Amino acid sequence: MFQRFESVTRPADGPPRLAALRAEMRRAGIDGFLVPRADMYQGEYVAPHDDRLAWLTGFTGSAGFAAALMDRAGVFIDGRYRVQVRQQIAPEAFAPVHWPEVGLADWLREALPDGGTVGFDPWLHTFEQIDQLLKGLEGSGITLSETANLIDRIWHDQPAPPTGAIVVHPDDLAGESHAAKRARLGAALHKAGQGAAVITLPDSIAWLLNIRGSDIPRNPVPHATAILQADGHVTLFTDPAKIDDALRSHLFPDITLRPATAFEPALRSLTGTVRVDRASAPFAVTEILNGAGVDLEWGQDPCILPKACKNAAEIDGSIRAHIRDGAAMVEFLSWLEMTLPGGRLTEIDVVTELEVCRGATGRLRDISFETIAGAGPNGAIVHYRVTRDSNRTITPGQLLLIDSGGQYRDGTTDITRTVPVGEVGQEEKECFTRVLQGMIAMSRVRFPRGVEGRHLDALARYPLWLAGQDYDHGTGHGVGSYLCVHEGPQRLSRISDVPLQPGMILSNEPGYYREGAFGIRIENLIVVEEAPDLGDGRPMLQFRTLTLAPIDRRLIVADMLSAEEREWLDAYHARVAHELGPLVSAGARTWLSKVTQPLPA
Template identity: 50%
Template sequence: MRQSFDETTDPTFAAKHLPLLRAKMAEQGLDGLLVPHEDEHQNEYLPDANERLAWISGFTGSAGAGVVLKDRAAIFADGRYTVQVRAQVDPAQFEIHALEDNGLARWLEAVPAGSVIGYDPRLHSPDALASLKQAAEKAGATLRPLDANPLDLAWGEARPAQPAAPAVPHDDRYTGESNASKRARIGAAIREKGADAAVLTAPASVAWLFNIRGGDVIRTPLPLGQAVVEADGSARLFLDPRKVTNELPGWLGDAVQLEAPEALDGALESLKGRKVLVDPAQSSAWYFDRLTAAGADVVRGMDPCTLPRATKNPVEIEGSRQAHVRDGAALSRFLHWVDTIAQDTLPDEREIAETLERFREQTGALKDLSFDTIAGAGPNGALPHYKPVGAKIRRIEKGSLLLVDGGGQYLDGTTDVTRTMAVGEPSADQRRMFTLVLKGHIAMATVRFPAGTTGHQLDALARLPLWMQGFDYDHGTGHGVGSYLGVHEGPQRIAKMVNTQPLLTGMILSNEPGYYREGHWGIRIETLQVVTPPEPIPGGERPMHGFEQLTFAPLDRRLIDAGLLTADERAYVDAYHAETLAKVGPLLDGEARAWLERACAPLN
């Protein structure tokens, strides 16, 4: 019987599957096996066929790793999944640890000396693998690359089939540039790197470059495949033939050769003696090993599609504007529901998430959610990336807060927005903390900055109001967002962690400071914004970038303590609400429209 994974994966998976895996490990002479969450494409979200970590442990989060030894096993999950991993994984079978601070590598440092631990080179980037090899060497252990993954062998016929959703053209009216033009640009970038060709393994790069989208991965419209792009812009695209529709060859053009995945190994072999660009952060170690064995000269460097994909063109930016207005109308209907019906019925988190999805579906344009909706009531809102799972699901309660974070995938753009709402009458403390978060949000929305500035350099602005009162939050302030692609997109980000990538015109980022009081409630305010071209400031000397707001949905005015805002901050809130009413209001009618007018009224 084939298996499928969801957020309530069977917690007995480990007890049933560990013996099967250990038997296959013994056949290969292994003392252990690394089980990353990442698949052959280094995806954040995976098709069921590639959910190896879920199969062995039951954990379905998007960031984690596992190690299975002969007599013990451990799983590592990041802070987003603290609650979920303990709900899904049997602690009698797996030790549960934090992924942060090199948790997996530090654990490997203590494995028995002489241990031989296998790894599938298709599932690990060389950068990630390097630190794990160092940790194993410190313990006197050895990491061995494997041709056959013992977990896949143990999974056997129960493993779901690889996805084969059609790869479809993504029209130039959404992309703003033809795939031929993009290939010419990328070919020039390959030449500038001193390479003859580039191997693309990131599905987002494949989707962006060839202007195609797919359905192989939940929440992200990706076709799983690879490509070899020549410096002249011609390319070989490797897709499962089942994904190739009749219109696809004509869409791609004569300079793109469609081939089956089985031909990829031979294609890499044919690069012998040539300089080949590969990204060590996005491509697995297998590509580097295979190209080196073939006699190619490997050039390590950033995927040449990464920056062009991140810097949206005018058509993509306009599409994002339209997607956000449409999404803002759906979200406003949802907020109206929370502020009226839900205040009386006090629904649980699952119903809240389903209601928001239903309003998005009613737009008639939703292709998928951009990620699983986070709906945190009361104490669950204090878990920054909580999902309604099993017994942890709560109903909203009077006197508490509701935090909802969700987004949609539309043909013209990807959305991601968080709003925090009062249930009943908020306390003075809740209003104070919400307003401190709002002050940081406004600072990030209104900042001006010179060319060359990174998100790391801006991060403190969003935290300063909280810092001055002795508070902080432990997640990043902003992540990049794709154009009908991934809701998490690099290389740009706004975070404490050092990031050397300057913010460039056209990059879309989230602005999402927060505050979380463990055991009580959480607060986060998130909108998406796009970097604007540098412009002079009257009386200034240097042109400055800024941010244009893309997300429009009202803030809960009951949670704003206007006395804590400066005159400029009050003016920003009033202007933002006026623009929200002007853009979103025409898409609403009846009670929802009347509610939006009240919600967007000037602060008292």
Template identity: 50%
Template sequence: PVREVRRLQSVCDKAGAELVALDQNPIDAVWKDRPEAPVGAVALHSEKLAGRSASEKISEIQAAIAAKDAGACVLTQPDSIAWLFNIRGSDVTHNPVPLSFAVVPATGKPSLFIDGRKLSNSVRETLHVLVDVEEPQAFKAKLASLGQAGASLMIDPALAGQGIADAIVNAGGQLIEAADPVLLPKAIKNGAEIDGARAAHLRDAVAYAKFLCWFDDIAPSGELDEIGAAEKLEQFRLETGVLKDISFDTISGAGPNGAICHYRVSRKSNRMIPVGRPFLIDSGAQYEDGTTDITRTLAVGEQSAEMSRHFTLVLKGHIAISSARFPLGTTGAQLDTLARIDLWKAGLDFDHGTGHGVGAYLSVHEGPQRIAKTGTVPLKPGMILSNEPGYYPAGEYGIRLENLELVTEPSGIEGGERPMLAFETLTLAPFDLRLVDRDLLSDAERDWLNAYHAKVLAQLSPLLDNKTLTWLEEATTAI
């Protein structure tokens, strides 16, 4: 991206070095068995699920482009393009997006540059009403023609490749640097997308409860490994009959593997899940109506007092985020401390953000919203974010507790002066009470935990088989 090239250029300048752009990738000279580019089929995303027509979205984005005095905007992010034109794809593992580029003029018909082999006749016909569909090879020529016409083109310097900027400028065009205008509208879910998220999470919660029940039966034997747990969880999701894909490679971390924040299990790294240590599993699903992401840390056999203390400190941070009230204009950076303060008091911390944005049957990680030290974008109603504090004693085990949260409309607080935003928890799965040190929880934290578990039980009870329901009733017992 343009911004990264500038950073590299600055470093080179200080070192007395030169940054050189190459016309050809030197790796191509030795990569003899490189796969062909993906040509996953493109599907239309129904307006019922999207909540808005593609033409409405295009008009909104064109107004934003005109407000920047740009003649057109170059879109480079597949999820931005998928959201704008109400399409989904399968070119990127676990992400329902088609690889493509788009040029959206301030007025007139956008151009979508996509491999035509991805488009069925019906999809192509629907898209032709909205956009000019062209092959990817025509993209650079389009930039050059706009540049030769002296157009002012809007690009996001954090996302657009330097080659795109060069193609515009070298042809005589002008650059207007601004954030991708799709990012914020995409992040603020409308009513249909919110309803879809709730439905997806309820469906996913049923599969997850069945997994937790199964796990409690099998794991204490000491004969379950990380891959076996991950595969079984995916099986329960597949049994919903509507799973499109998992939303990322499941993080199934036993013992010291759980202490690796972004661990990915492989045949080589696969461990048996030990008795007497917490087991961390971070997973998610892609359904046509929503994207899920959940982490639970589970007790396998008896756990030490120290493990329970660590778990409860993380839980306190999770509750602090979930129960927060905050005014309009609050950023994720301002909330991030809430997740850490009890860990900090104990001399502990975690080295990742507390939360990332989540798409609506799109990428499980989306911006611009996030809860982190670098989260400078104000949170707005309709945004969905993860809430996932953790703690990872190196070489021992990992603890992370993650729910997805929806930012709700501001409302008043009795005796207060300003309306405050809040979070609605979308994820519905119990926290492992066997790891909770109840003496470390305040009365308010116990009330939150009991209320959350009561909600989980009430919503899932009508949807579970007898065995899983019996398990869930015990797992959600009030403390």
């Protein structure tokens, strides 16, 4: 099993740890300290060594941060985590802060009306984050101070940094050699008048060099930094223990391997104009470069957009991975429908069986995130992770929300299905149908080039808005190619200003959540592709659905669907049956044939 079910934090641990942090703050002569979720690589998921936010506060969500002052401490979380955070933190020590509605600068201004000094670890915050905070604090009397990480001083049993092996990712799956990628990106730097770029995102480095790592659970990336020169040469900084002869042979001769400790001296020795991504590089990088007099120029990580636009080999790999994963989902969902009526299944049973079904493909490298299996009220916790303490028995009348994915060498999957346990209420069915309508609307849309994710986000929300409902997360995130399941810069979100381009893979996952009662989400992955010309000659794009698995018809109020929505759903189910039927067991095939029939007239 990849997934474990132990509770990794306890709310009761928070108050004494906060007290220890405050003692360190006094010794450091500061009035506050910032504790982000991020590590120095700014990844969404962190190694146990870097999970400082969870260690201090008990909150285990994948996004958020804490601000600790002498008389108060806040845990800043967005709409995905507002139920979860209340269950995981000690309310006498930490207060949930609804972010971004309440900004950190405003919160600090209110909490420190007479000013003060707030410390931060410059390796754990980007320049953009600190610059934005400084602007928000102008005139407040509050200053920011770079300091050593105070959590590391009090975390006496802190796990060691990871040393997972780095392996070669084959060119036939990558679709392009690392030499060609380096030359292409180096030429772009040269054209921009830049001699080098500093790269600190592990998935960018993994993509650029056609390597994968094992430092982060669920994310096949290495902890490493790199400097890309305009001539295409790369210096890779990482722990030498991660490198073997096969990797050296793959990288030789145009990539120099250096230990991680050589990164700072290398930054100081750079000459010419150097590109740094203010949104991803640690604040410390800019301070080191500025201190050395290096000519720094802001610019996006050069790998970000090329990595997002998958080539033909990567798309073909994703298609294969989704067919394989879809067959595993059919085996799982057919098992679930047969087993649930017994009333003895728990959420852990569901997670375990789903992993068994994926493992039976013989190709599963990891799950792509901790499987979410939320029954009844647990389904309303958007990023719920079941533990032995929270594990619920699944009982009739509930909805069961299952969000999961697999990491395969040819692709990364992410799928959510919501299923009824016995007969559920009419209101749940109507809410499910609205979510389905939004998902279908996004699946069917055609749009001109230049359209951004924020332009499309409302399509998935419109049916819910008509009923006065909504959800507090984006409609879709980018997905990597055997990389991180959450990948930028593309998103389907109100805040996404990135134009969608062919080859980008995104999730399409509207939902609806009623705290204390149920959660609903339906998710397919989609890829942007050219749309056929309908006669006007205007270049248009569309989405192709990659995910293949039945959508539970028992929850659909068919009369709420338009003719076009029915047509889309019936065609999708026909495709699911056609592509997956030959790949599953006889019993699952019989079940699949039944659940993919057209909706009744």
